[in-house]
Amino acid sequence: MGEIIAILLIVGIVGGAIYYIVRAKKKGVKCIGCPDSTNCKSANCQHCTCHHEEDK
Numbered sequence: 001m002g003e004i005i006a007i008l009l010i011v012g013i014v015g016g017a018i019y020y021i022v023r024a025k026k027k028g029v030k031c032i033g034c035p036d037s038t039n040c041k042s043a044n045c046q047h048c049t050c051h052h053e054e055d056k
Helices: 002-026 049-055
Strands: none
Touching: none
């Protein structure tokens, strides 16, 4: 019984993460981990730290 609960918990966490990513991409978020990514309209967002790491 404990194994089934653990499996359901893992499936729920993974499913929730996938849902969050798909929903964010539909909104047009360029970098999901960046808190300012919804305010940035360009692909080369200068205020998002995630894009600074890619430029290096």
